[in-house]
Amino acid sequence: MILTRRDAAIETIRARAYSIPTDKPEADGTFAWNATTLVIVEVMAAGKTGIGYTYNDASVAKLIEATLAPLLIGEDAWNINALWLRMFQHIRNIGRSGIAATAISAIDCALWDVKARLLDIPLARLLGVWRVRVPLYGSGGFTTYSDDEMREQLSHWVDEDGCRWVKIKIGSEPPRDPHRVRVARGAIGDDAGLFVDANGALDGKQALDYAQRFSEQNVVWFEEPVSSDDVAGLAALRNALPARMEHQCAVVAHVSARTQYRPLRHCSDGDFSDRLRTMGRESSSA
Amino acid sequence: MRERVPLYGSGGFTTYSDDEMREQLSRWVFEDGCRWVKIKIGSEPPRDPHRVHVAREAIGDCAGLFVDANGALDCKQALDYANRFSEENVAWFEEPVSSDDIVGLASLRYALPVHMELAAGEYGYTQDDFRTLLANEAIDVLQADVTRCGGITGFLRVAALCDAFHRPLSAHCAPAMHLHVACAAPRLRHQEWFHDHVRIEQMLFDGAPRAIDGAIAPDLSRPGCGLDFKHADAQCYAV
Numbered sequence: 001m002i003l004t005r006r007d008a009a010i011e012t013i014r015a016r017a018y019s020i021p022t023d024k025p026e027a028d029g030t031f032a033w034n035a036t037t038l039v040i041v042e043v044m045a046a047g048k049t050g051i052g053y054t055y056n057d058a059s060v061a062k063l064i065e066a067t068l069a070p071l072l073i074g075e076d077a078w079n080i081n082a083l084w085l086r087m088f089q090h091i092r093n094i095g096r097s098g099i100a101a102t103a104i105s106a107i108d109c110a111l112w113d114v115k116a117r118l119l120d121i122p123l124a125r126l127l128g129v130w131r132v133r134v135p136l137y138g139s140g141g142f143t144t145y146s147d148d149e150m151r152e153q154l155s156h157w158v159d160e161d162g163c164r165w166v167k168i169k170i171g172s173e174p175p176r177d178p179h180r181v182r183v184a185r186g187a188i189g190d191d192a193g194l195f196v197d198a199n200g201a202l203d204g205k206q207a208l209d210y211a212q213r214f215s216e217q218n219v220v221w222f223e224e225p226v227s228s229d230d231v232a233g234l235a236a237l238r239n240a241l242p243a244r245m246e247h248q249c250a251v252v253a254h255v256s257a258r259t260q261y262r263p264l265r266h267c268s269d270g271d272f273s274d275r276l277r278t279m280g281r282e283s284s285s286a
Numbered sequence: 287m288r289e290r291v292p293l294y295g296s297g298g299f300t301t302y303s304d305d306e307m308r309e310q311l312s313r314w315v316f317e318d319g320c321r322w323v324k325i326k327i328g329s330e331p332p333r334d335p336h337r338v339h340v341a342r343e344a345i346g347d348c349a350g351l352f353v354d355a356n357g358a359l360d361c362k363q364a365l366d367y368a369n370r371f372s373e374e375n376v377a378w379f380e381e382p383v384s385s386d387d388i389v390g391l392a393s394l395r396y397a398l399p400v401h402m403e404l405a406a407g408e409y410g411y412t413q414d415d416f417r418t419l420l421a422n423e424a425i426d427v428l429q430a431d432v433t434r435c436g437g438i439t440g441f442l443r444v445a446a447l448c449d450a451f452h453r454p455l456s457a458h459c460a461p462a463m464h465l466h467v468a469c470a471a472p473r474l475r476h477q478e479w480f481h482d483h484v485r486i487e488q489m490l491f492d493g494a495p496r497a498i499d500g501a502i503a504p505d506l507s508r509p510g511c512g513l514d515f516k517h518a519d520a521q522c523y524a525v
Contacts (some may be wrong), residue, residue: 004507079287081470128439 007116008046008077013069015041026142029171029201043110045077048117052109054102063103078113082254137195141168141184151187158188165193171201178213185217195221202226202232208240215242289409290393290501291468294352297481298325298341302414302465308344311479315345319500320479320524335370342374350377370407372399380405391424405428408520410435416444420451427475445471462494464485465510466504477502490520
């Protein structure tokens, strides 16, 4: 145990990229692909190796080994916060969102893995848990799938894996989507929650039109109906969506820099705006 | 985020004579290496400009001088005194009005001399308490106390709020218990080296931190929070 009170110098950092073909072509409202690239990073410190990864372009591996690793080699692996800050300070002019943020994310995960392995405990124990199980929603339903392929995937998640919700992609050919949503509802039955994700493919009026049509199939989550860069568009839609969909307008999928979350919260979080309204009343009566 | 936590000496009670205050403040600056000190004000406001002047003379021009009214003043009074304190380069005005008066804090914040920061937050117990101060632009520096705001878990969540709102965080009182989480909290600027608590912690805890060059640091040879309670030494104070 005394070992854990010593420094754990980072000895090596190794990153590799792997391109894995999909089982069949996949697409969503704004992108199509036949392979997925995994970038894996291994950080070794005090004889333990931790792993982290990201799904992004292979160039991330080069950024990790050539640019980020030299900042960390020889440093104490225990000091994750300081190393995290050093990495983000260093990539300022490279551009934080996208490539650099995903590279740092992979390294940070590896540093937490190393820390837990040095202590010989599961990472969840190290973090301190709020829950001991994480509920899942099945996510796929690509716009490239036939109706039968989608039915098989969704019913498998609900009936065999026990998922309480499933999500399908929409927006590649919007006029087909009411039919696809009906097929999805038919496949999962009335009890499972149905989510849709447009990946920002629609404009505000289109999104509202489709939301109302989807509500017949009790869709409870509309993800990125418009681009998540359009914060005002999301906020306007949120108040216009059918009431059942109101609290499920998911907007964080493509937001990468952590400081970007707060403006979104300002615009889209009900509790927050309610609180502001309440405080406005309090101050006008004071 | 850091291996040492900078301290500001905190005391200067309104019960002290000028000489007692001088001795306390100059010891923090010249012996313990504190870069800032804080005195209490507001018991007899008309005496405070004199007391601030005495404090400035005791610590010289280089150290930062903070004042804490513990909510004793009203807005107009607070602004009047702030302008007078600015002649002595007071850099921090804590709870000029009650921290329950969010609108009062927010309006004062923009009216204060530009080099004088407004601080509050010691009575924050929930995330909503801190979010209210931040979202209403009521403070320049948020204060939080690990012994009040939900412990280590709550303090780290307050630090994350500060990070999201781009505001610095200052740890309030209980320096020995703050030390480790203060090293890990983003945006933490300094720790209050509060006379009363420093005295108690050094009496009753083995491993209580000592100020070196105006900062405290965890002793990494000790497990956990680094403190062991001296039960026998405490027995005579049991109630």
